[in-house]
Amino acid sequence: MLNTTKPTKEYMEKLGYTVVDVEAKGRGYIKQDVLGFIDLIAMREHTIGVQATSIGNMAARRRKILNSPHIRHWLGAGNQVWLFG
Secondary structure (H helix, E strand, O other), X not given: OOOOHHHHHHHHHXXXXXXXXXXXEOOXXXXXXXXXXXXXXXXXXXXXXXXXXXXXXXXXXXXXXXXXXXXXXXXXXXXXXXEEO
């Protein structure tokens, strides 16, 4: 399984963000995103929920984010969402 979270975290840190991996590790290799779409939370002058995935999976992840019942609340609180592939 390709780990897309680690290089994304490292990239965000190089940009000056404080980054926390917030994926919940379940049984075995199953991971669960915070609010169903956040792998990392990056903070600087604003807060970003980051979804890291492979390039081939970006369209599916975008749909997942847009269909989340929590996305309006996340964005309404002044946060951002970035999708990395």
